[in-house]
Amino acid sequence: MGRPYDVIVAGAGVAGLSAALTAAEAGAKVALLERAPIEERGGNTRYTESFWRMQSKKEVSEDFADALAGNAAGWLDPEITKDWTRAPGDWPAILRSNSSLDPELIGAWADGAPDALAWLESHGLSFDFLPNYFITESTTRMSPVGGGQAIVEALATKAEAMADRIDYRFETTAEALLRRRDGGIEGLIVKPIGGEREALHAPNVVLATGGFQGNAEMMTRYIGSAAQWTRPIARGGYYNRGEGVAMGLSAGAAPGGDFGSFHAQPVDPRSGEAEPVVLIYTYGLLLNREGRRFTDEAPATVDATYEATARDILQQSQGLAWCILDGAVEDIPNWRKAIRTDQPAFEADTLDGLLAQLDIDAGQAAETIAAFNQACPIDGRFDPLRPDGLATSGVSPRRSHWARPLVQGPFRAWPIIAATCFTFGGLKIDPSARVLDHEGQPIPGLYAAGETSGVYFRTYTGSTSVMRGAVFGRAAGAHAAHRNS
Numbered sequence: 408m409g410r411p412y413d414v415i416v417a418g419a420g421v422a423g424l425s426a427a428l429t430a431a432e433a434g435a436k437v438a439l440l441e442r443a444p445i446e447e448r449g450g451n452t453r454y455t456e457s458f459w460r461m462q463s464k465k466e467v468s469e470d471f472a473d474a475l476a477g478n479a480a481g482w483l484d485p486e487i488t489k490d491w492t493r494a495p496g497d498w499p500a501i502l503r504s505n506s507s508l509d510p511e512l513i514g515a516w517a518d519g520a521p522d523a524l525a526w527l528e529s530h531g532l533s534f535d536f537l538p539n540y541f542i543t544e545s546t547t548r549m550s551p552v553g554g555g556q557a558i559v560e561a562l563a564t565k566a567e568a569m570a571d572r573i574d575y576r577f578e579t580t581a582e583a584l585l586r587r588r589d590g591g592i593e594g595l596i597v598k599p600i601g602g603e604r605e606a607l608h609a610p611n612v613v614l615a616t617g618g619f620q621g622n623a624e625m626m627t628r629y630i631g632s633a634a635q636w637t638r639p640i641a642r643g644g645y646y647n648r649g650e651g652v653a654m655g656l657s658a659g660a661a662p663g664g665d666f667g668s669f670h671a672q673p674v675d676p677r678s679g680e681a682e683p684v685v686l687i688y689t690y691g692l693l694l695n696r697e698g699r700r701f702t703d704e705a706p707a708t709v710d711a712t713y714e715a716t717a718r719d720i721l722q723q724s725q726g727l728a729w730c731i732l733d734g735a736v737e738d739i740p741n742w743r744k745a746i747r748t749d750q751p752a753f754e755a756d757t758l759d760g761l762l763a764q765l766d767i768d769a770g771q772a773a774e775t776i777a778a779f780n781q782a783c784p785i786d787g788r789f790d791p792l793r794p795d796g797l798a799t800s801g802v803s804p805r806r807s808h809w810a811r812p813l814v815q816g817p818f819r820a821w822p823i824i825a826a827t828c829f830t831f832g833g834l835k836i837d838p839s840a841r842v843l844d845h846e847g848q849p850i851p852g853l854y855a856a857g858e859t860s861g862v863y864f865r866t867y868t869g870s871t872s873v874m875r876g877a878v879f880g881r882a883a884g885a886h887a888a889h890r891n892s
Contacts, residue, residue, distance in 0.1 A: 412438045412574070414887045415595050415607055417581035417651060418615035420450030420643070421457075421555070421873050422857025424562035425523070425880030426613045426840075426887070428530075431572040433888035438574045438607055439566060440597060442616075442646045445577050449559030450617050451829060451858070454641030454681040456539065457555040458548040458870035464534060465521045468547045472513050474868045480507035481665075481864060503847020504661040504835060508862045515838035516871075519878035527551065527877065531561045540686060542745050543708040543792060548870045555873060581616060584654050584853070592852030611852045611887035613840070615880060618830035618858040619649030620669060629666045629832060636726025640672055640826035641681035647829070651859040655834040658853060659844045664861025666832030670872070671717035671825040675748035676727070683748035685821045686713060690739055690791065690809050691732035692779060693823070695723040698771030700779065705808040707794060709745070714866050717825035729765055730821045731776070733758075733813040739791040752819040761818040778802055780812035829872065833861030840883035852890070854883035 413435035416427040427439040441448050460468045468474075490502050495511045502509075524534055533552045551557050566573045578600040585594035585606060594608040619625035621644055626634035639645050656662065675683045689705040693716070702719040706712050720728040736742050755761040758776065762769040782799035789797060789811060799806040834842050834855040841849035857876035 412436050412607060412609035413891060414438075414611045414613065414884070415609045416440065416613040416615060416884075417595060418450065418617060418857065418859070419448055419563070420452035420615065420617065420857060420876060421558055421562070422859075422876035422880035423613065423615035424559065424566060425877050426615060426854070426856055426884035427573055428562055428566055428569070429881045429884030430888040431569050433885060435888035436572055438576065438609065440579045440581055441575070441577045442580050443577070443643070447642065448563055448577065449555070449643065450646060451641065451643040452555040452873060452876065453559045454643050455555040455873060456550055457558060457873040458539065458550045459520065459524065459534070459874045460546060460868070460870040461520060461524070461549045462547040464524055464549070467517045467520050470546050471517055474546070475508060475513050475516070475871070476510070478864050478866050478868055483507060498847070500846045504843055504845050506661070506663050506835065506861065508864070511838055512836070512862065515882070516875060516878055519882065520874050523874065523877040523881055526881065527558065527561070530565055532557060538744070540684060540745055540747055541708075541710045542686075542739065542742065543689075543710065543794070545708045545711040546869070558873070581650055581654070584612060584658055586658065590659070590850065592850070610891045611854065613854040613856060613883045613887060614651035614655055614834070614842070614859045615856045615876075616651030616859055617644070617647030618669070618833065619652055620647050620827040620830050621645040622648040625649045626827075629830070630669065631667070633721050633726060636721060637671070637825050637827045640674060640828045644827065644829070647858065651855065652833050655842055655853065655855060655859070658850060660842045660850060660853070661835040661845045661847070662832060662861060663835035664831040664833050665864040666861075668865060669830045670828035670863070670867040671714050671721065672828055673713055673717045673720060673823045674826040675750055675821055676824045677750040677822065678748040680747070680749050683750075684746070685730055685748060685823050686745040687732065687736070687742060688716070688730040688823070690736055690742070691730055692776065692813065693720070693728045693730055694767060694772050694775060695728055696725060696767055698768035699775055700804060701728075703804050703807055705806060707807070710869060720823055721825040726824050727766070728823045729767055730823055731761070731813065732819045734815040734817050735811055736819075738789070746821070748821065752821050754817050754819050756816040756818070758813070758818050761820055765820055776813055779806070780814060782806075783810045783812045828867070829858045831861060831863040833859050836860045836879065838882065839886040840879040841886065852887075854887055856880040856883045
């Protein structure tokens with residue numbers, strides 16, 4: 408059978424759209440598959456504000472490489488990683504296939520970001536330093552005007568306009584890779600909703616189907632039983648069911664990233680809005696359902712620490728915590744911007760009146776707050792806009808910054824859970840987004856981009872995910888288009 412396509416792209420968020428358009432612009436005939444209906448197209452990208460860790464349109468942030476390298480793996484073996492000092496072509500197989508994020512990929516990411524941003528602007532996007540929900544920040548960020556939805560609509564509209572080169576299919580799921588006897592790729596088995604399975608043939612397949620946060624079985628398998636207390640942060644995440652990751656692993660791909668973790672954000676479980684974050688807790692307290700503190704609420708700026716805090720929340724009873732503030736929050740300029748939920752706070756003039764409204768051990772909570780109040784420093788200047796060193800003494804866990812007693816009404820509270828933005832575990836790729844096998848060799852014709860590739864460990868390096876999707880989506884599309892031309 409002849410090949411009707413040069414490239415098949417499974418998934419149509421920023422990674423898939425970037426891959427499909429880049430390949431088509433290079434002259435390839437492309438099939439672009441989107442599981443969602445047209446009105447929900449774009450996966451996770453559609454629902455994000457899409458911050459990019461950049462200091463200008465031409466440069467990534469000053470801390471970009473160091474921040475990624477600091478979260479590149481667990482305890483790296485120096486006897487293995489010493490070979491990173493050699494040229495990548497001379498790396499041994501055990502290093503090339505290692506699940507860690509290697510310096511070559513970090514370099515390609517940083518080098519590709521300005522070009523990816525410029526390419527998006529050539530398709531009608533505009534980037535700037537726009538407001539966000541962080542009161543305190545540790546790095547520089549840009550974002551497109553209109554956020555991720557603007558990216559999706561601009562690229563999807565262009566893809567639709569290229570109907571002569573892009574066969575854009577909605578409500579269609581990629582189910583299995585078609586492979587030659589030598590292991591190379593020859594297409595995909597796909598299934599439209601309500602239709603019959605079909606074999607699509609192409610020598611190149613780009614897996615950009617997201618992570619597995621929408622798959623309860625995979626979440627429990629990799630994350631553990633606490634996964635029942637988390638949920639995708641936005642509607643697009645429910646379409647990310649892990650097929651791309653599973654297909655790649657079944658085809659012999661080396662795993663990349665941390666399969667036991669995910670990018671977590673603290674959100675109000677009562678809200679159905681996308682990304683209903685509650686990030687004001689650094690100026691108050693976090694109590695679990697037993698009425699006890701369980702973490703340092705303010706170890707540093709909130710943008711650098713909220714994910715670790717959200718994971719701590721996930722480990723509490725029913726994965727729930729309460730953020731409690733008193734009336735002193737009014738001293739914080741524009742404090743409400745750190746709260747994106749559409750649900751009202753629980754509120755009362757007295758602390759006892761507030762605690763009586765919550766799903767919490769009110770007696771223990773009152774004791775915990777009293778002990779915290781006694782542990783707050785008497786001297787020192789409160790500075791809400793930067794870590795101020797106002798720390799507690801004599802209580803555990805210690806509070807590092809912004810420790811002030813909660814004594815004045817009105818008292819407010821919000822419930823918080825850890826929502827899943829995306830999972831970390833995926834497929835090992837090289838700078839061309841080629842999927843690597845367990846010997847560190849490219850699987851011929853197989854690519855992965857976006858959340859389907861695995862690069863993060865423990866803590867997400869903030870404001871890099873959409874950037875990653877664009878950079879490596881474009882890399883995959885460009886390499887695939889020329890591989891069999």
